[in-house]
Amino acid sequence: KVTAIVGASGSGKTTLIKLLLGYYSPLEGSIKVSGRDLEEYNLSWWRSHCGAVMQEGYLFSDTIARNIAISDDTPDVDRIRAAA
Structure with a gap:
């Protein structure tokens, strides 16, 4: 499955990606993946199943x-x- 996150410069795309990949923890609430809190996952495993192409390589x-x-x-x- 491919999901694109697009928006204007400064709209939070990079922050969202870093949250989804577990580089940042949310200050409030949680991030759920298939009903489980992202913090329950092995982040190396999770990241190996994700891909991201950032604006600046x-x-x-x-x-x-x-x-x-x-x-x-x-x-x-x-x-x-x-x-x-």
């Missing part, structure tokens, strides 16, 4: 391979090549 000061495998806890050459 960036590369970390590292190798291309490490940039590709940035969210992979156990990167290997075959998965990096497949993703490339």
Whole structure:
């Protein structure tokens, strides 16, 4: 399933994505995924099932391979090549 979050600059899109990926916790209320609180999920697992394309792309000061495998806890050459 693909969901797009669009809006004017400054409307909170990045903040919403960071909340949905568990980088921020809500100050009030909670975020539910399939009826469960997001905080109950293993965030590494959850993030591995999500994808986000931000407005501004960036590369970390590292190798291309490490940039590709940035969210992979156990990167290997075959998965990096497949993703490339």
